[in-house]
Amino acid sequence: MRTDEYFDLEIETMTPATLRLLQEIKLAKQLDYLYARSPFYRDKFAAAWIRREDFRTLGDLARFPFTTKEELRESQAACPPLGSHMAADMADVIRLHASTGTTGRPSFVGVTRRDAQVWTHVTARSFYAQGIRPSDIVIHAAGLTMFAGGLPSKDAMEMIGAAFVPVGTGASEKVVLFAKALRANAIHCTPSYAIYLADYVRREAKMDPRELAIAKLVCGAEPGAGIPSVRAKMTEEWGARVTEGLGNADMAPIIFAECREQSGMHYNGYEYVYIEIIDPESGEVLPIETGVSGELVYTSLDRECVPLLRFRTRDRVSILATSCKCGRTGFKMRCIGRTDDMLIVLGVNIFPSAVRDVVSSFYPQTTGEVQILLDEPGPGVKPPLEVAAEYGSGTQDLPALRKKIEEKIKAVLSVSAAVQLVPPGTLPRFEMKGQLIKKLYEK
Numbered sequence: 001m002r003t004d005e006y007f008d009l010e011i012e013t014m015t016p017a018t019l020r021l022l023q024e025i026k027l028a029k030q031l032d033y034l035y036a037r038s039p040f041y042r043d044k045f046a047a048a049w050i051r052r053e054d055f056r057t058l059g060d061l062a063r064f065p066f067t068t069k070e071e072l073r074e075s076q077a078a079c080p081p082l083g084s085h086m087a088a089d090m091a092d093v094i095r096l097h098a099s100t101g102t103t104g105r106p107s108f109v110g111v112t113r114r115d116a117q118v119w120t121h122v123t124a125r126s127f128y129a130q131g132i133r134p135s136d137i138v139i140h141a142a143g144l145t146m147f148a149g150g151l152p153s154k155d156a157m158e159m160i161g162a163a164f165v166p167v168g169t170g171a172s173e174k175v176v177l178f179a180k181a182l183r184a185n186a187i188h189c190t191p192s193y194a195i196y197l198a199d200y201v202r203r204e205a206k207m208d209p210r211e212l213a214i215a216k217l218v219c220g221a222e223p224g225a226g227i228p229s230v231r232a233k234m235t236e237e238w239g240a241r242v243t244e245g246l247g248n249a250d251m252a253p254i255i256f257a258e259c260r261e262q263s264g265m266h267y268n269g270y271e272y273v274y275i276e277i278i279d280p281e282s283g284e285v286l287p288i289e290t291g292v293s294g295e296l297v298y299t300s301l302d303r304e305c306v307p308l309l310r311f312r313t314r315d316r317v318s319i320l321a322t323s324c325k326c327g328r329t330g331f332k333m334r335c336i337g338r339t340d341d342m343l344i345v346l347g348v349n350i351f352p353s354a355v356r357d358v359v360s361s362f363y364p365q366t367t368g369e370v371q372i373l374l375d376e377p378g379p380g381v382k383p384p385l386e387v388a389a390e391y392g393s394g395t396q397d398l399p400a401l402r403k404k405i406e407e408k409i410k411a412v413l414s415v416s417a418a419v420q421l422v423p424p425g426t427l428p429r430f431e432m433k434g435q436l437i438k439k440l441y442e443k
């Protein structure tokens with residue numbers, strides 16, 4: 001085992017039994033805090049007839065009500081600026097972040113000094129698991145402003161001691177220039193941007209992306225890097241080790257991070273964020289065991305400004321393992337999509353990311369970029385599923401390619417699709433999250 005493998009050796013290799021004890025103590029304290037300081041939770045708990053004394057062990061958490069994003073939005077609209085779930089004084093808040101989400105109206109999250117320390121710590125631990133070390137020069141080619149993955153990433157890279165280069169989004173020319181001039185060896189970005197950038201480097205800088213000698217692609221904010229064909233393409237283009245992380249603007253910037261084994265993201269929240277995996281339909285808590293799939297639910301264990309209990313993320317995940325060669329004891333998982341994005345075509349559940357997976361497998365005949373076009377609101381979709389996919393530059397026989405993609409979607413996903421091929425570079429890429437669904441009914 002490598003001695004420089006861990007950021008927090010004791011925490012990251014803690015036995016599950018010891019971790020549970022630690023989490024139980026911290027959750028009891030967080031609940032005391034909620035009952036004392038959060039009007040939102042006081043009302044919620046009263047409505048559910050649940051008292052503080054009802055919590056004795058972690059298993060009792062299942063008796064407490066869930067929190068949804070809609071509730072947080074309503075709470076914020078009714079009680080600005082942060083909502084009645086704000087449990088700290090504004091005098092103690094040091095930063096405000098926003099996330100736009102699907103409705104376009106921003107929702108705000110505040111952090112106290114303590115919250116910022118927690119975010120920095122868990123994010124640093126995640127980047128470290130992803131292979132970032134003090135000697136690295138990291139180009140941050142993702143959002144910096146407002147985005148919860150922006151400034152906290154800077155703080156976390158600094159905590160590790162890596163050199164952080166704050167380039168931001170929409171500045172590919174600078175990414176290339178700085179990567180060359182500074183001899184940067186790592187890029188932090190979304191997977192769709194990593195793929196776009198490889199195209200850009202070849203087209204505009206007239207060089208092979210591998211010549212930039214980027215050894216580490218640290219990805220997050222969307223699930224692409226965990227899709228085998230997307231990852232294979234990124235690895236081939238850059239010659240870099242690709243790892244992914246996952247967080248949530250309402251909870252912490254990075255809570256799950258993949259280690260150098262590259263076989264799923266480790267649960268990395270330990271003493272800060274407690275995890276439940278639930279059946280999204282029944283709400284029943286599922287065991288954390290290899291092969292289990294369900295919705296990710298977060299509970300704050302150490303939060304002052306906006307602590308959340310049993311927050312439903314709508315992220316669908318699948319547990320890949322409960323141990324790892326690296327020695328970390330946090331379980332490993334992969335995000336398979338968002339419950340919100342799930343479509344149902346004649347009774348078959350389809351995640352847009354699965355369609356992208358199929359289209360990406362045709363690379364380099366396709367660029368891997370796709371959009372599903374919806375004429376009316378989902379999740380029900382009348383077949384065929386309309387898919388716009390970019391063909392790769394140099395692809396000649398488009399009708400044959402279209403037919404092959406349609407056949408493979410049918411074979412792999414069991415739905416009929418109507419594929420429109422569009423020129424490379426025409427589908428949107430610059431958003432923090434790749435927009436896999438285009439709502440044609442929203443003018």
Ligand SMILES: [Zn+2]
Pocket residue numbers: 259260261266324325326327328
């Ligand atoms: Zn590992």
